[in-house]
Amino acid sequence: MGFLKGIFGSSKNEVWKQLAEELGGEFIEGGFFKTDKVNANMRAWTITLDTYTVSHGKTSSTYTRIIAPFVNNKDFKFKVYKKGFFSDVGKMLGMQDIEIGIEDFDENYIIKGNNEGLIKELLCKEDVRLLITQQPKISIEIKDKLGFFDKTPEEADILYFEEAGVLKDLERLKKIFLLFASILNNLYSLGVTSEENPNIK
Numbered sequence: 641m642g643f644l645k646g647i648f649g650s651s652k653n654e655v656w657k658q659l660a661e662e663l664g665g666e667f668i669e670g671g672f673f674k675t676d677k678v679n680a681n682m683r684a685w686t687i688t689l690d691t692y693t694v695s696h697g698k699t700s701s702t703y704t705r706i707i708a709p710f711v712n713n714k715d716f717k718f719k720v721y722k723k724g725f726f727s728d729v730g731k732m733l734g735m736q737d738i739e740i741g742i743e744d745f746d747e748n749y750i751i752k753g754n755n756e757g758l759i760k761e762l763l764c765k766e767d768v769r770l771l772i773t774q775q776p777k778i779s780i781e782i783k784d785k786l787g788f789f790d791k792t793p794e795e796a797d798i799l800y801f802e803e804a805g806v807l808k809d810l811e812r813l814k815k816i817f818l819l820f821a822s823i824l825n826n827l828y829s830l831g832v833t834s835e836e837n838p839n840i841k
Contacts, residue, residue, distance in 0.1 A: 719781035
């Protein structure tokens with residue numbers, strides 16, 4: 641087993657269980673109809689790591705996602721992604737291209753949002769910016785819904801990260817969770833959210 645582990649690396653479950661332990665969270669084994677997940681609580685918010693699969697006929701693609709529902713008091717939306725991460729995302733409805741005035745960041749990332757002042761305040765926070773730049777590639781945004789069957793209440797939105805494949809890099813996953821915690825804390829400081837539990841199942 642040690643030889644095979646050296647070739648193929650740790651399994652997803654091993655890494656995710658260790659992640660849950662180090663975050664003081666919980667690893668939940670999925671079973672046949674549900675995927676495995678890691679939940680970590682911070683204040684009223686729950687940050688969840690899981691995967692989902694999209695079928696393309698005879699083939700399928702699996703994605704890793706991290707989500708955190710929160711009550712959005714200002715209908716604030718943003719998306720930040722590294723240049724080259726998407727070939728062409730086009731214009732996002734109701735969101736403008738923004739520069740925050742920090743040259744290195746503006747040169748390397750596409751920033752979109754519906755409130756220029758709030759996005760500048762958020763991304764000018766050094767902890768948020770540093771955790772974004774520590775990712776080899778990143779796309780993080782605030783979404784209304786996860787899909788058609790999502791039961792997110794109207795006053796709540798979802799902080800959302802997604803990447804193709806199954807992420808098993810422990811240090812990288814920890815830093816994404818830290819990024820989520822940092823963004824949520826700063827959204828709280830900016831009055832965008834409160835410590836109200838969004839009560840999303």
